[in-house]
Amino acid sequence: MPQNKQIHLDNRPQGEATASNFKLVTVETPALQDGQVLVKHHFMSLDPYMRGRMNDAKSYAAPQPLGQVMGGGTAGEIVESKSDKYKPGDKVVGMGGWQEYSVVNVEQPGALRKVDTTHVPLSHYLGAVGMPGVTAWYGLVKIIEPKAGETMVVSAATGAVGSAFGALAKARGCRTVGIAGGAQKCKYAVEELGFDACIDYKQHKDVGSLSKALKEACPDGIDGYFENVGGAVMDAVMTRMNAFGRIALCGMIAGYDGKPVPMAFPQLLLTNRLKLQGFIVSEHMEVWPEALKELGTLVGTGKLRPRESVAQGIEAAPEAFLGLLKGRNFGKQLVKLV
């Protein structure tokens, strides 16, 4: 059996997460039981939600156990099968975690899904045509409920979720405005992802300055906002929300490392009669088929051209993940294992 390199959570962060929280471990892959397959991971997904699981705190997901493989999405191929549902060579996505191989019980619901890589590259099933894409779809379609002509804003606009959000909102006739970190990302958001405008938050040192930039980019105000980051960016967007605006709350990276970041102007929720709703896409499996169909079509027809940041080799995963939390990635953050 092949050797399998894994990244374990070794200890919990005290404040900011660091590389020393993780540990590289090499194990033998076990012999398969009936009904099991061995998946060789081609790509591992790195996502901000993983930071929350590193804490031992009450949250929507159980904490990541210490001394075990970090959980996470994976895309790969079957290399050995003791199930007649899969044969070697089949491309699959699953939740294999931070390791090179995983043994999967195929009967476990939702554990593995076969995918077609004819029109959509395998890695995109971890991004635009996977969990991040469906996340954008749910927030836009089910919480924000956009109308043509409205203005939609998304933070972390060039990330896996943000870029899908932009394409989905554009397809619904909305003005789309992104917020991203750096001139290069903003250029990409407008030229490649089709955003009508993109604001580089790094050019704005306070909420007032960012708020002013939002006013220019959103002359009719903001009707829908998809929140990936929280903190000062969210505060600034809230100052520009129109009456009856909707905010889909998907992530608050700003508060993941250490202390909670307060919301500066909660009274705006009242004065502008805003709706703000937090959600987790894995609790809404019923929308996945519809969402994946639209996302697959957007990618297949070139209307959504997601960008990827690819780190090479399992050893690179911790640093790539820490970079993601700092916004150093540019597009969907992956680790390539083959």
Next chain:
Amino acid sequence: MPQNKQIHLDNRPQGEATASNFKLVTVETPALQDGQVLVKHHFMSLDPYMRGRMNDAKSYAAPQPLGQVMGGGTAGEIVESKSDKYKPGDKVVGMGGWQEYSVVNVEQPGALRKVDTTHVPLSHYLGAVGMPGVTAWYGLVKIIEPKAGETMVVSAATGAVGSAFGALAKARGCRTVGIAGGAQKCKYAVEELGFDACIDYKQHKDVGSLSKALKEACPDGIDGYFENVGGAVMDAVMTRMNAFGRIALCGMIAGYDGKPVPMAFPQLLLTNRLKLQGFIVSEHMEVWPEALKELGTLVGTGKLRPRESVAQGIEAAPEAFLGLLKGRNFGKQLVKLV
């Protein structure tokens, strides 16, 4: 024509509102035109939203103009009529403002509404069977959407909105827990208003202590919260919200005087997938008939026994209003003018 004493907004508050922001003015009531009536106010309503209008800031309501009568709800009787729709002696509610008399054009939509005082005392049309009652109804029924067996919490529980909320939630089979300031109010909330429990926030000097008291009063967590005050009370409630909880945001008194009060733990909106929605009842006139019918029945059958704080005479209005902002009222704050 009778003399009419009025309270004008003389100047805007710098930070905390004070009595010197107001000015007492005496004018003659003008002769009536065709289609007008003269209303003698028996009661004036004092409500927290008025504080927001004293500022010259963008908000849902236009700012209260300087040098004019403070706006507000009134209940009274027709004393002179040049309309065949009203005759002297008719009891009416309207938006007559802080003055003893008002001249009303009866054709103006929503300006005046005739009420029946056979089973419901006139003053209650400014409280439980008026705007505050409908406010509670809208937040509970349309935003929180309670299910029997769930736990509902309301701040300012003995106020006009809070007491109606308690009765409406109880009628739907919920556990109802109030938050109020002082042992006397809490005793009243449980013994007279039918709350299952009531927490005296003045006994808790920080969020942690109030959160602990909420845990005891809400052993199954909190599913719905009706927010009247904001600030630390809201922060504490948020720590006890169950997954998929709903928060109806109706008022944030804590932030009305001066600087905005931040929300301490916005990440809980995400981790617990909460919905938070601000609303203004005057934008939902379509629900008023249904809501007033239920509220009138609750009052008529003794299931809702609203308490009133009554100040005597127009001159007492400013101090009574400032007391309301400090929580010194006990029940619906009125000014009696006859």
